Amino acid sequence: MPPAAARRRLPTVLGLLLLLSAAPACSEEPPPEPGPPGAAADIAESPFWVDPRSDAARQVAEWEAAGRNSDAQVLRRIGDRPMALWVPGGDPGPEIRRAAAGARAAGRTMVLVAHNIPDRDCDRHPAGGAKDARAYRSWIGAFADGIRDTKAVVILEPGAVAHVVDGCTRAEHHAERYRLLSEAVDRLKRNRNTKVYLDAGDPAWIRDPMDLVAPLHEAGLERADGFALNVADFQPDAAARAYGAKISKRAGNKHFVIDTSRNGDGPLPGDRAQASCNPPGRSLGPAPTDRTGDPLVDAYLWVKRPGESDGTCRGGPTAGTWWPDYALGLARRARE
Template identity: 80%
Template sequence: EGDRAGAPGSPAAPARSPSPVAADAGSPYWVDPQSRAARQVAAWEAAGRNSDAQVLRRIADRPMALWGPGGDPGPEIRRAAAGARATGRTLLLAAHNIPYRDCGQHPPGGAANARAYRDWIGAFADGIGKTKALVVLEPGAVAHTVDGCTPADRRAERFRLLSEAVDRLKRNPNTKVYLDAGDPVAVKNPTDLVAPLAEAGLERADGFAVNVSGFQPDAAARAYGARISERTGNRHFVIDTGRNGVGPLPGDRARCNPPGRALGTPPTDRTADPLVDAYLWIKRPGDSDGTCRGGPPPGTWWPDYALGLARRATE
């Protein structure tokens, strides 16, 4: 499986700056006018690819999570927070820098150690400040403690760091926190996550997230989340719908840049579901899962793949 992180990468600089993006009328979340998709739209318009640019606006004109960069996340998050405040919208973020993240498969594998992670999450939280924000905390981190990916001698530290991160983020007056809880492919028995989520601080978080970077359709993701919810005091959850419009591709490599996929339900907090707080685009549509199927490195913007997702979208 490709890295879930939004690693650095962007299209070539456009001939002109992208125009301001109007907030999606069906969503309370901020749309970043400097996103990779927005820059690609501007570049294609400047090059005369107006038809493709218009299709890609199905991504560029909608809110997606900003993944806090490694190193010092503060400047980028402060930039985004200022934009969100200026529009009165909620900032969507993903924190993904836990030590030994993604099984250590994709260097640098997150923060070097516990101290570095505490410093990083502190800078992340400071960047948010009083801005209204929703943070998906550490995609894969809890699920990897039950699937054999995280060594036993690292689990206690991981739960401690996650729990501390929940507390640090919740010190911000307007920040909601959702611990990542995997998906039906990553975790065959979702009830296996109940105790780990508790150790990671779920009781003090606002809920959990499912299907991050995944392709499971809304109904399957909802059923998976409901099984966890019923064992955790009916905790609410959010669903990543960025690439699940036609469901998953069958096969062993179905999670790494699968062809033929489509954008899913647009981001919104109007779910008409008492358990589901929001449908969100957490994994940014168009960011590569990895070098499989001719893709660029993990997290790198891949405009051709993004265009395919947008073309096949039904909403």
């Protein structure tokens, strides 16, 4: 090579040698498997509390101990993210106080679901809810007392208003239900850091959103922070946003939250009752966040805990029971 050409090549060769000397030594250990795309970022940015004792978190630990590391890593898409804590009947105090202590220690907001209204299941099996109005007032008081000044979002009584509108709840219970919901809003709002969202069903349940406006107001919407949509259902975000905007326009521009826990692929086509009970092929929706990009939508939340069964349809266990195989399928099909 001519001397001039060699001099021209010298900086390039020296630069390459410097880069190689700065590179880490080769290792026979493979690099760690990355987590789900964006997971670390959205967990860090979310203001909501992650329950370290959730069924999903415990399943992750169990699978890791058994050497099922690949499945455990996928399931972290659920176990490492914030989900609502459902508080049905019985004494709500101990579990809420546990969550409150964890949320305060983490500097986060806990998300709770109050689900104990009398005649909750319209006299159908499995029947549930407080035995009467007096019992419910006592229960919601204990619920609120457990929260105290901890930052909390409460989804108030999924299905309670929609069941009045669709006729599932008998007419003789309507006035009492509205009164109890309204009182519950007032009791919870006495806590200075509690936000309350009355459940308003979903677009596939009550087809005309205007049918919900007056019932929501009777249930105390004016004094609540807003309403909740798509709880435990699979409707796409866009459909829920459009539906909620129509309610909001007629309800004093009230804001709302959307359950995105299992709506990544939308609903299963067909009859709603069948399509909303453990439908196959579904996936997780957007991770919980208060950065929704929509001024009317206060948050995307995982209200329904992904992986808990909707009931004994399609081979599932009883409603609310942890179903690891279904959870793993939701997580595997997730786009994030």
